Amino acid sequence: MLELLSLTAGYDRRAPVVRDVTLTLAPGEAVGLLGPSGCGKSTLARVAALLHRPDSGRVVIDGEPARGYRHRAPRAQRTAFGVVFQQPRQSADPRLRLADLIAEPLRATGRPEGAADKAAETADTVGLGSDLLGRRPHEVSDGQLQRACLARALILRPRYLVCDEMTAMLDASTTAALVGVVEEYRRETGAALLAVGHDRVLLDRWCDRTVEWSELGSRHDGLATAKPPAEQSPSVR
Amino acid sequence: MTVLSVRGLTVRFRMRESAPVRAVTDVSFDLAAGECLALVGESGCGKSVLASALLGLLPGNAETAGSALLAGAGDDPATDLIAADEAILARTVRGRRVGLVPQSPAAHLTPVRTVRAHLTETVRRLTGTRGRDALRTATEAAAARVSFPAGHLDRHPHELSGGLAQRAATALALVGDAPLLLADEPTTGLDRDLVDRTVDELRRHTGATRALLMITHDLAAAARIADRVAVMYAGRLVEIAEADAFFGTPGPRHPYARGLLDALPERAFRPVPGRPPELAALPAGCAFAARCAHADTACATQPPLTGGLACHHPHTAPADLVHPPQAAEAPGA
Numbered sequence: 001m002l003e004l005l006s007l008t009a010g011y012d013r014r015a016p017v018v019r020d021v022t023l024t025l026a027p028g029e030a031v032g033l034l035g036p037s038g039c040g041k042s043t044l045a046r047v048a049a050l051l052h053r054p055d056s057g058r059v060v061i062d063g064e065p066a067r068g069y070r071h072r073a074p075r076a077q078r079t080a081f082g083v084v085f086q087q088p089r090q091s092a093d094p095r096l097r098l099a100d101l102i103a104e105p106l107r108a109t110g111r112p113e114g115a116a117d118k119a120a121e122t123a124d125t126v127g128l129g130s131d132l133l134g135r136r137p138h139e140v141s142d143g144q145l146q147r148a149c150l151a152r153a154l155i156l157r158p159r160y161l162v163c164d165e166m167t168a169m170l171d172a173s174t175t176a177a178l179v180g181v182v183e184e185y186r187r188e189t190g191a192a193l194l195a196v197g198h199d200r201v202l203l204d205r206w207c208d209r210t211v212e213w214s215e216l217g218s219r220h221d222g223l224a225t226a227k228p229p230a231e232q233s234p235s236v237r
Numbered sequence: 238m239t240v241l242s243v244r245g246l247t248v249r250f251r252m253r254e255s256a257p258v259r260a261v262t263d264v265s266f267d268l269a270a271g272e273c274l275a276l277v278g279e280s281g282c283g284k285s286v287l288a289s290a291l292l293g294l295l296p297g298n299a300e301t302a303g304s305a306l307l308a309g310a311g312d313d314p315a316t317d318l319i320a321a322d323e324a325i326l327a328r329t330v331r332g333r334r335v336g337l338v339p340q341s342p343a344a345h346l347t348p349v350r351t352v353r354a355h356l357t358e359t360v361r362r363l364t365g366t367r368g369r370d371a372l373r374t375a376t377e378a379a380a381a382r383v384s385f386p387a388g389h390l391d392r393h394p395h396e397l398s399g400g401l402a403q404r405a406a407t408a409l410a411l412v413g414d415a416p417l418l419l420a421d422e423p424t425t426g427l428d429r430d431l432v433d434r435t436v437d438e439l440r441r442h443t444g445a446t447r448a449l450l451m452i453t454h455d456l457a458a459a460a461r462i463a464d465r466v467a468v469m470y471a472g473r474l475v476e477i478a479e480a481d482a483f484f485g486t487p488g489p490r491h492p493y494a495r496g497l498l499d500a501l502p503e504r505a506f507r508p509v510p511g512r513p514p515e516l517a518a519l520p521a522g523c524a525f526a527a528r529c530a531h532a533d534t535a536c537a538t539q540p541p542l543t544g545g546l547a548c549h550h551p552h553t554a555p556a557d558l559v560h561p562p563q564a565a566e567a568p569g570a
């Protein structure tokens with residue numbers, strides 16, 4: 001379970017973009033977070049993945065409070081998360097071949113043995129042909145590069161996936177394909193998902209429930225916009 | 238009246254160490270005044286290269302064939318955008334006869350200059366307006382045309398919301414009163430209501446006298462404003478259809494186009510299986526064959542585009558038994 005408790009965060013302490021937001025992901029749950037661009041939902045996603053330190057509030061991962069953020073996050077906690085961003089070109093080192101891009105987390109966590117094989121295997125699961133692995137980012141399309149970024153996010157087998165506008169730049173078919181890859185991974189591993197986006201139709205179709213940004217925070221519990229029953233979990237407080 | 242007539246347009250990129258990249262192959266279409274044509278397809282299908290070709294902005298290793306005739310108007314003679322040299326394109330075509338609405342307004346606008354400075358410079362260059370007061374009036378009129386608030390004119394691009402930056406870019410594209418508007422992925426990364434507003438404005442500015450070519454991967458945006466839809470796959474047009482028939486009944490006829498619509502989350506949310514071929518290694522026959530459920534031996538020959546369709550075994554109305562729209566479960570459902 002991932003608990004985001006009373007989080008306040010931003011880039012200027014006097015003007016936080018995330019104010020007192022509480023959101024919980026039940027084990028294996030897929031939660032869509034819907035909001036307009038610039039509302040702060042991406043910042044929340046970064047805090048949730050331990051990539052940004054909140055001004056106040058806590059992130060609790062499977063019962064254990066986050067013990068640091070960014071490079072201060074202990075490895076075991078950091079690697080619990082796989083993250084995919086909107087713009088593959090901004091999150092991919094242009095000098096790396098796709099094979100190395102995908103294997104980056106293995107090397108960064110000191111597990112270089114078998115990295116190439118693992119990268120090829122993960123590339124295959126995201127629908128990236130082996131012929132593309134020798135290319136650099138500028139030699140592939142946005143869709144192909146985003147597949148590589150998703151493979152990079154999955155390679156350490158994270159328990160939580162955070163997808164921040166993962167498909168905003170992509171065509172309908174690539175969108176459906178990448179969502180399919182994420183869902184296949186979740187079926188296999190039971191990983192939970194926080195999918196941040198601005199497309200309600202997509203998030204409603206993808207996730208167990210969709211929470212609207214404007215309804216999060218201290219005054220609301222976020223349940224108001226959640227998808228109707230089935231297996232509604234009382235996981236937003 | 239035909240504003241743009243594209244015939245057999247082909248673009249190849251010579252590569253130093255590998256086979257040429259066949260980005261655009263034998264593309265033909267017409268675009269009439271008052272009409273909006275949406276060119277759709279997945280990333281890497283060649284649609285952005287087509288846009289660059291129409292603007293004369295291809296890189297040096299590009300080889301082109303075919304023509305793209307921009308109709309003459311007033312004192313301007315008809316111009317083949319593919320054959321014209323850079324001096325002509327820069328002096329008389331870009332901005333004046335072809336207005337570009339760019340993909341990323343933030344990248345298109347110079348960060349150190351205000352919106353007013355951008356507009357004034359463009360007004361001076363394209364309309365010949367001179368004198369401080371006249372320029373000021375014309376600049377403010379250009380902003381008002383797209384409902385860009387006058388109070389924000391002295392802001393820099395980074396101080397604008399995504400929507401206002403897009404409006405600023407649209408205002409710039411409209412200054413020259415060009416008969417052809419070319420919008421290259423004008424809604425990428427915008428929220429849905431901003432997408433709607435942006436494309437509605439483009440449609441409104443098309444009016445009865447201009448033509449709009451909108452290149453997009455956003456099918457909802459295309460459905461909203463297009464009169465006709467052209468689907469591009471692996472560098473070729475595979476279907477051109479009336480938008481109502483395409484998005485409504487009877488729907489697309491080309492298997493790829495049907496797959497593309499089926500991928501939408503409001504439809505089956507099922508991706509087109511497989512992946513597009515490399516543009517440097519296209520098969521001799523139909524480029525979609527490896528992914529197509531209807532492929533057979535006939536498909537080993539390239540299907541020509543006839544009657545708005547390039548397929549040996551197109552879907553025929555009415556009932557589609559091969560792809561019932563709600564048959565598939567969504568991933569995660």
Ligand code: SF4
Pocket residue numbers: 491492493523524525526527529530531532533535536540547548549550551
């Ligand atoms: S020509 Fe053949 S392979 Fe190509 S789309 Fe039509 S049926 Fe499919």
